[in-house]
Amino acid sequence: MEKRVVFRHRWLPYALLAPQLAITLVFFIWPAAQALWQSMLVQDAFGLSVRFVWFDNFTYLFGNREYLHSIRVTAVFSLGVALLGLVVALLLAAMADHAIRGAVVYKTLLIWPYAVAPAIAGVLWLFLFNPSVGIVAWWLQGIGIDWNHKISGNQAMLLVIIAAAWKQVSYNFLFFLAGMQAIPRSLIEAAAIDCAGPGKRFFTIVFPLLSPTTFFLIVVNIVYAFFDTFGIIHAVTRGGPAQATNIMVYKVFSDGFIGLNLGSSAAQSVVLMAIVVTLTVVQFRFVERRVQYG
Amino acid sequence: MVQNRPFFTVLVHLTLILGVLVVALPIYVTFIASTQAPSDVLRAPIPMTMGDRLVENYSGVLGRGSMQASSGPVAPMMLNSLIMALGIAIGKIAISLLSAFAIVYFRFPGRMLAFWTIFITLMLPVEVRILPTYEVMATLGLLNSYTGLIVPLIASATATFLFRQFFMTVPDELVEAARVDAAGPLRFFWDILLPLSRTNIAALFVILFIYGWNQYLWPLLITTDQSMYTIVMAIQRMVVAADNEPEWHFITAVAILALIPPVVVVVLMQRLFVKGLVETEK
16 A cells, blocks of 8 residues: 655655664664574684584584573473463453453453563562462472472473463453453344353354464464563563573573673573564564454 | 343352452452562461551662662652653654554555565564564663663564554545645644544553553563663562562552553553454454
């Protein structure tokens, strides 16, 4: 779609675009190009000489046990976050869609965690699950579960998944609720006349009609779990214990900034860029479809 | 409601109330802990009702900071966060309005190239280009400065797209009318387009304020000077207070202070927030 009527000016459009383009070039395109270039370099231990090695860094990366482990950890983490966040949000949205009284109040009370920073969400849950002072850890002890996420890798993973999903539930809830409210009432009423109960109505009508929203949210949640959860990992577990929560984004940071392994960190950046590009393309293709049929 | 099923209605409300309680639990416990004396927090289980040290703890955190982690007072950090959040929100909106205006209302060579260059920023979050971006910042001497905290984050494909979509819906007749009245492009932008975009700007502002306030990795990378810390990134230093048991009555107070501004914005401007959220994802 293009405008029929436009302005004519020799330099004005360039001047208007200049600030945005300058920032994009200096802080986005240039560093990304640098990452691509550095991913093909190897630096010696003292940072004195640099060698061009083509794709050796990548070959090394995908043969490296630690990196493969990090990929597995990321997969478990993002699936866990997406699944937990989506299921809870779907349940709450389905309920809120039924509630007539108090619907607005429930909505307000459920959406505010979106505003909490991931790192702060991590700290809140860290406090609840703290083995020595946390209230939830204490409850768990009461039913015979020994909680210590500083020792148990599985428990640490569970903790960061809960913290990340907690924050995302509000977002998913909003989109699910909007999707449900867009479903024509007449369909639901017709089903009710045919004696379908609320459960049957949900699974045969509401949920199938929600599928565009669900797919959209799956992509958004995976992107969130991949890239926006750095703060949670950094504030809560620092990738530990024993690498159990070392997701890929955190590994780029720790290898590059703490380990100072330039080539490997750059290669990891490039892998992540490839993942974002793929996810963005999927998201956009899907959004186009949603606009057409939705 | 389609049918009247009293039992089901009760179930609906019970589930929702349970959901609200679980969602609120971390905040409640954290707030309670932030009003206790240090010794009360360190004994499990912590009390579930408010302590009597609300004022004392919070004024201590704001003015003095935590003792063991020697974190420094939190009030200046909140100011840094505020400057960063406002800078990012206003900056993003300003440059996105300008570039969307250029892309929609002008035809010029290189237009599509500019469009795609902006689009690409969508695919390059800070997280995937950490080291090279840091090097650029160091070369330009932007470490430990407000410019460094704000400017690199204000390029935004999302905001540009939002305004582009909106400008597309503005009737062409308005441009024609402006031209008949001999108004130039800037006059049109300022007197017609901006007032029409008011709601969109406000909705976007809410989202971007939260985005800016909640930045974590970026301040972590480029600030090493304590006077430049933002509250969200500073909190992990207090959690990881070496060897000692972290001072939970202080940390919980800092966490509450860090989450209040964005949460208040969301709750008070809920309508704009929902609008902004839904539109930036389109």
